Amino acid sequence: MTIGRDEIGQRSETVHRANLAALVRELHERGPVSRSELVARTGLTRSAIRGLVGELVHAGLAVEEPAVRLGTPGRPSPVVRPNPDGATVLALEIEVDSLAAAIVGLGGEVFERVRVDRPRGHSSVDDIVGDLVELADEVRERRPPDDPLIGVGVAVAGVVRRSDGLVSMAPNLGWTDAPLGERLARALAVPVPVDVANEADLGVLAEHRRGAARGADDVLYISGEVGVGGGLLVDGRPLSGVAGYGGEIGHLPVNPAGSPCRCGSVGCLETEVGEGALLIRAGHPATGGRRADYADLRQPGSGAPAPSAALDHVGRWLGLGLAGLVNVLNPRLVVLGGLFGRIHPWIEGTIQAELTRRALPAPRALVRVVPASLGMDAPLLGAAELAFEPLLADPTAWMALRTLMPELASA
Ligand SMILES: [Zn+2]
Secondary structure: OOOOHHHHHHHHHHHHHHHHHHHHHHHHHHOOEEHHHHHHHHOOOHHHHHHHHHHHHHOOOEEEEOOOOOOOOOOOOOEEEEOOOOOEEEEEEEOOOEEEEEEEEOOOEEEEEEEEEOOOOOOOHHHHHHHHHHHHHHHHHOOOOOOOEEEEEEEEOOEEEOOOOEEEEEOOOOEEEEOHHHHHHHHHOOOOOEEEEEHHHHHHHHHHHHOOOOOOOOEEEEEEOOOEEEEEEEOOEEOOOOOOOOOOHHHOEOOOOOOEOOOOOEOEHHHHHOHHHHHHHOOOOOOOOOOOOOHHHOOOOOOOOOOOHHHHHHHHHHHHHHHHHHHHHOOOEEEEEEHHHHOHHHHHHHHHHHHHHHOOHHHHHHOEEEEOOOHHHHHHHHHHHHHHHHHHHOHHHHHHHHHHOHHHHOO
16 A cells, blocks of 8 residues: 555644644643653654744744753753733623623633622523623723634533533523523624533533642532532543533432422432522521521531531432442542532531442542532633633644634634
């Protein structure tokens, strides 16, 4: 078999694209790095790295800083940084209690961020889209007019069809089959893709890249507020099912004798561990809102962790749900987000005891349970990561587009 010259050319172009993509992803996800460290991480030659970095610098996606001698032997190597001003994304988030918008630069630098409370209860898709466009204008106006926006990512507290951003169900917003992606794209009128995903799926993405789950590729993320969301990473990839509807840990049926759930079923995990369940059991109104912390739910007296009956209830049911998931998925890490992250100090012991009692010994021994580290912004930061994905997957295509149509990149 002979290989034609064209084929060799195509193959080398494919390799070049892949190398450039690997480099941009490395800079975006892991931050500044010396050229010699890039050689070590990628296995490419020094001259190949020099050439690729040169292309990224030329395209505005990276900046190179002069070498600094640090007392280590050998020639000092220039440091390569992602250029946050070289490509930016608009991140939006729709929660039951709040709306948020941010502009994030390559490498994860958050330039602008705004979050506003919204009244609980049902709102039409068009009302929320209108409010989001106002927030988007507010953060975009603070950026230079030629800000190179490359995409929009949206996190929503609902079950989302990933192909077109249709929210098939968001019980706490009162939505069924809401065409959020399409409406937002039209209202924002930006010449870049608008991608919508479930907030917990994006929460786990953000915690994996920039938070508590860094370095762990098998992660179970469970986040509680009014609703309870779940996001799963298996071997570093999201487990989202056929259409993106998967990972709804909050709707795991756990108690056949339990309370009705907003999804229409009975005894879902959410009905035992969600904010409403916690507040009602603690003698507060179920609509307490996003509370700064839950310290006043502890038993009075010393500052030592002394879970009230309400916190104990949440810890036990959360432990039960997690035990089943640990048996099925054998994760390295369980990350507790939202409400669960805030009450972690007071439910940790109960969850651990429940896991030991109910999970199989082998996967139980391998799993750690930790609070999320990005706080309530995890889904918003995950939405930014979602919007960066096309650039990270193929920077060559974006660079070519930018050269051909510079006005697109600065629309
Ligand atoms: Zn349910």
